[in-house]
Amino acid sequence: MTSAVNFKDKLALFAEHWSPKVVAKMNDYHFKLVKFQGEFVWHNHPDTDETFIVLEGEMTIHLRDGEVKLGPGEMYVVPKGVEHKPFAEHECHAMLVEPVGVVNTGDAGGELTAPLDVWI
Protein backbone atom coordinates (compact mmCIF):
# COMPACT_ATOMS: atom_id res chain seq x y z
CA MET A 1 0.00 0.00 0.00
CA THR A 2 1.68 3.21 -1.12
CA SER A 3 -1.18 5.67 -0.70
CA ALA A 4 -4.21 6.29 1.47
CA VAL A 5 -7.17 3.92 1.34
CA ASN A 6 -10.38 5.86 0.72
CA PHE A 7 -13.37 4.02 2.17
CA LYS A 8 -15.98 5.50 -0.18
CA ASP A 9 -13.88 4.70 -3.24
CA LYS A 10 -13.44 1.12 -2.08
CA LEU A 11 -17.10 0.70 -1.15
CA ALA A 12 -18.07 1.76 -4.68
CA LEU A 13 -16.27 -1.30 -6.04
CA PHE A 14 -18.73 -3.92 -4.80
CA ALA A 15 -22.42 -4.31 -4.06
CA GLU A 16 -22.91 -7.70 -2.45
CA HIS A 17 -23.90 -8.02 1.18
CA TRP A 18 -22.14 -10.00 3.94
CA SER A 19 -18.96 -10.39 1.90
CA PRO A 20 -16.05 -8.53 3.55
CA LYS A 21 -13.29 -7.17 1.31
CA VAL A 22 -9.78 -6.57 2.62
CA VAL A 23 -8.45 -3.03 2.15
CA ALA A 24 -5.40 -2.97 4.43
CA LYS A 25 -3.14 -5.17 6.52
CA MET A 26 -1.49 -4.22 9.83
CA ASN A 27 0.87 -6.89 11.15
CA ASP A 28 -1.29 -10.03 11.07
CA TYR A 29 -4.62 -8.18 11.10
CA HIS A 30 -6.90 -7.25 8.23
CA PHE A 31 -9.10 -4.19 7.81
CA LYS A 32 -12.15 -5.19 5.77
CA LEU A 33 -15.06 -3.22 4.32
CA VAL A 34 -18.47 -4.85 4.24
CA LYS A 35 -22.06 -4.01 3.31
CA PHE A 36 -24.73 -5.43 5.58
CA GLN A 37 -28.43 -5.73 4.89
CA GLY A 38 -30.91 -8.07 6.52
CA GLU A 39 -30.15 -10.72 9.08
CA PHE A 40 -26.94 -12.69 9.47
CA VAL A 41 -26.53 -16.00 11.32
CA TRP A 42 -25.76 -16.54 14.99
CA HIS A 43 -22.07 -17.39 15.32
CA ASN A 44 -18.98 -16.79 17.35
CA HIS A 45 -15.24 -16.62 16.78
CA PRO A 46 -13.68 -18.98 19.32
CA ASP A 47 -10.15 -17.61 18.94
CA THR A 48 -10.48 -13.87 18.55
CA ASP A 49 -12.30 -10.65 19.33
CA GLU A 50 -13.92 -8.96 16.33
CA THR A 51 -14.23 -5.20 15.75
CA PHE A 52 -17.15 -3.49 14.00
CA ILE A 53 -16.89 0.18 13.00
CA VAL A 54 -19.93 1.67 11.25
CA LEU A 55 -19.22 4.11 8.42
CA GLU A 56 -22.72 4.69 7.03
CA GLY A 57 -26.19 3.55 8.03
CA GLU A 58 -27.25 1.72 11.16
CA MET A 59 -26.83 -1.83 12.39
CA THR A 60 -27.61 -3.91 15.43
CA ILE A 61 -25.39 -6.60 16.87
CA HIS A 62 -27.68 -9.03 18.64
CA LEU A 63 -26.11 -10.80 21.61
CA ARG A 64 -27.65 -13.62 23.62
CA ASP A 65 -28.09 -11.23 26.54
CA GLY A 66 -28.86 -7.96 24.77
CA GLU A 67 -28.01 -5.93 21.70
CA VAL A 68 -25.70 -3.14 20.62
CA LYS A 69 -26.94 -0.49 18.20
CA LEU A 70 -24.32 1.18 16.02
CA GLY A 71 -24.48 4.23 13.75
CA PRO A 72 -21.85 6.17 11.81
CA GLY A 73 -18.74 6.90 13.87
CA GLU A 74 -19.45 4.16 16.37
CA MET A 75 -17.63 0.92 17.11
CA TYR A 76 -18.03 -2.22 19.15
CA VAL A 77 -15.69 -5.11 19.88
CA VAL A 78 -17.40 -8.49 20.14
CA PRO A 79 -15.32 -10.50 22.61
CA LYS A 80 -13.80 -13.84 21.65
CA GLY A 81 -16.29 -16.67 21.89
CA VAL A 82 -19.35 -14.46 22.36
CA GLU A 83 -22.29 -15.41 20.16
CA HIS A 84 -23.58 -12.58 17.99
CA LYS A 85 -25.87 -11.95 15.03
CA PRO A 86 -25.44 -8.78 12.98
CA PHE A 87 -28.60 -7.19 11.57
CA ALA A 88 -29.31 -4.15 9.42
CA GLU A 89 -32.80 -3.13 8.35
CA HIS A 90 -31.38 -0.90 5.61
CA GLU A 91 -28.00 -1.19 3.95
CA CYS A 92 -25.16 -0.40 6.34
CA HIS A 93 -21.48 0.08 5.47
CA ALA A 94 -18.96 -1.01 8.06
CA MET A 95 -15.32 -1.80 8.66
CA LEU A 96 -14.24 -5.00 10.36
CA VAL A 97 -10.87 -5.39 12.05
CA GLU A 98 -9.74 -8.90 12.91
CA PRO A 99 -6.84 -11.30 12.49
CA VAL A 100 -6.00 -12.57 9.01
CA GLY A 101 -7.98 -15.72 8.26
CA VAL A 102 -11.12 -15.09 10.31
CA VAL A 103 -14.17 -16.53 8.55
CA ASN A 104 -17.25 -14.29 8.60
CA THR A 105 -19.60 -17.00 9.86
CA GLY A 106 -17.19 -18.17 12.55
CA ASP A 107 -18.17 -21.51 14.05
CA ALA A 108 -21.52 -21.58 12.22
CA GLY A 109 -20.51 -21.98 8.57
CA GLY A 110 -23.36 -22.24 6.07
CA GLU A 111 -24.34 -20.49 2.88
CA LEU A 112 -23.46 -16.99 4.08
CA THR A 113 -19.80 -17.98 4.49
CA ALA A 114 -17.80 -15.55 2.32
CA PRO A 115 -14.50 -16.19 0.53
CA LEU A 116 -11.48 -15.27 2.65
CA ASP A 117 -8.78 -12.70 1.90
CA VAL A 118 -10.48 -11.00 -1.04
CA TRP A 119 -8.68 -7.68 -1.54
CA ILE A 120 -10.18 -4.72 -3.33
Next chain:
Amino acid sequence: MTSAVNFKDKLALFAEHWSPKVVAKMNDYHFKLVKFQGEFVWHNHPDTDETFIVLEGEMTIHLRDGEVKLGPGEMYVVPKGVEHKPFAEHECHAMLVEPVGVVNTGDAGGELTAPLDVWI
Protein backbone atom coordinates in the same frame (compact mmCIF):
# COMPACT_ATOMS: atom_id res chain seq x y z
CA MET B 1 -17.22 -2.45 27.06
CA THR B 2 -20.95 -3.16 27.13
CA SER B 3 -22.15 -0.60 24.61
CA ALA B 4 -21.01 1.13 21.44
CA VAL B 5 -18.13 3.59 21.52
CA ASN B 6 -19.17 6.89 19.93
CA PHE B 7 -16.14 8.68 18.51
CA LYS B 8 -17.60 12.21 18.71
CA ASP B 9 -18.63 11.70 22.34
CA LYS B 10 -15.16 10.45 23.23
CA LEU B 11 -13.40 13.23 21.29
CA ALA B 12 -15.37 15.81 23.28
CA LEU B 13 -13.70 14.57 26.47
CA PHE B 14 -10.23 15.92 25.74
CA ALA B 15 -8.56 18.81 23.95
CA GLU B 16 -4.82 18.21 24.02
CA HIS B 17 -2.89 17.37 20.89
CA TRP B 18 -0.62 14.38 20.23
CA SER B 19 -1.93 12.48 23.24
CA PRO B 20 -3.77 9.31 22.16
CA LYS B 21 -6.60 8.03 24.38
CA VAL B 22 -7.64 4.38 24.35
CA VAL B 23 -11.32 3.75 23.60
CA ALA B 24 -11.38 0.01 22.89
CA LYS B 25 -9.30 -3.15 23.04
CA MET B 26 -9.38 -6.05 20.56
CA ASN B 27 -7.20 -8.98 21.61
CA ASP B 28 -3.84 -7.31 22.34
CA TYR B 29 -4.51 -4.23 20.21
CA HIS B 30 -5.75 -0.80 21.23
CA PHE B 31 -7.99 1.60 19.34
CA LYS B 32 -7.01 5.15 20.29
CA LEU B 33 -8.46 8.56 19.45
CA VAL B 34 -6.10 11.47 18.99
CA LYS B 35 -6.16 15.13 18.01
CA PHE B 36 -3.29 16.31 15.84
CA GLN B 37 -2.24 19.87 15.17
CA GLY B 38 1.14 21.10 14.01
CA GLU B 39 4.21 19.02 13.45
CA PHE B 40 5.18 15.83 15.24
CA VAL B 41 8.69 14.32 15.43
CA TRP B 42 10.32 11.91 13.01
CA HIS B 43 10.15 8.43 14.52
CA ASN B 44 9.50 4.81 13.76
CA HIS B 45 8.07 1.79 15.55
CA PRO B 46 10.67 -0.97 15.18
CA ASP B 47 8.32 -3.80 16.19
CA THR B 48 4.96 -2.99 14.64
CA ASP B 49 2.94 -1.47 11.85
CA GLU B 50 0.78 1.51 12.88
CA THR B 51 -2.66 2.37 11.49
CA PHE B 52 -3.99 5.91 11.01
CA ILE B 53 -7.70 6.46 10.23
CA VAL B 54 -8.80 10.09 9.81
CA LEU B 55 -12.22 10.98 11.23
CA GLU B 56 -12.25 14.75 10.78
CA GLY B 57 -9.89 17.26 9.19
CA GLU B 58 -6.80 16.59 7.13
CA MET B 59 -3.34 15.34 7.92
CA THR B 60 -0.14 14.43 6.15
CA ILE B 61 2.15 11.58 7.06
CA HIS B 62 5.60 12.56 5.90
CA LEU B 63 7.82 9.66 4.92
CA ARG B 64 11.51 9.85 4.02
CA ASP B 65 10.62 9.10 0.39
CA GLY B 66 7.28 10.88 0.05
CA GLU B 67 4.09 11.73 1.88
CA VAL B 68 0.57 10.42 2.33
CA LYS B 69 -2.31 12.88 2.61
CA LEU B 70 -5.35 11.72 4.56
CA GLY B 71 -8.84 13.16 4.92
CA PRO B 72 -12.03 11.92 6.59
CA GLY B 73 -12.79 8.31 5.73
CA GLU B 74 -9.23 7.52 4.73
CA MET B 75 -6.60 5.29 6.30
CA TYR B 76 -2.95 4.41 5.96
CA VAL B 77 -0.79 1.76 7.58
CA VAL B 78 2.78 2.86 8.29
CA PRO B 79 4.89 -0.30 8.01
CA LYS B 80 7.03 -1.47 10.89
CA GLY B 81 10.34 0.35 11.08
CA VAL B 82 9.43 3.04 8.53
CA GLU B 83 10.28 6.56 9.64
CA HIS B 84 7.33 8.93 9.57
CA LYS B 85 6.32 12.38 10.80
CA PRO B 86 2.62 13.24 11.17
CA PHE B 87 1.60 16.81 10.39
CA ALA B 88 -1.69 18.70 10.45
CA GLU B 89 -2.00 22.37 9.54
CA HIS B 90 -5.40 22.57 11.25
CA GLU B 91 -6.73 20.32 13.99
CA CYS B 92 -7.34 16.79 12.77
CA HIS B 93 -9.13 13.99 14.61
CA ALA B 94 -7.91 10.47 13.98
CA MET B 95 -8.01 6.90 15.22
CA LEU B 96 -4.86 4.89 15.73
CA VAL B 97 -4.83 1.10 15.82
CA GLU B 98 -1.75 -0.60 17.17
CA PRO B 99 -0.61 -3.18 19.70
CA VAL B 100 -1.03 -2.43 23.40
CA GLY B 101 2.04 -0.63 24.71
CA VAL B 102 3.15 1.27 21.60
CA VAL B 103 4.63 4.66 22.51
CA ASN B 104 3.53 7.55 20.29
CA THR B 105 7.06 8.80 19.65
CA GLY B 106 8.42 5.32 18.94
CA ASP B 107 12.22 5.21 18.91
CA ALA B 108 12.54 9.00 19.15
CA GLY B 109 11.25 9.76 22.64
CA GLY B 110 11.33 13.41 23.71
CA GLU B 111 8.87 15.90 25.10
CA LEU B 112 5.99 14.87 22.86
CA THR B 113 5.97 11.37 24.35
CA ALA B 114 2.46 10.82 25.73
CA PRO B 115 1.42 8.67 28.71
CA LEU B 116 0.53 5.10 27.70
CA ASP B 117 -2.77 3.30 28.14
CA VAL B 118 -4.90 6.31 29.08
CA TRP B 119 -8.51 5.23 28.62
CA ILE B 120 -11.40 7.62 28.13
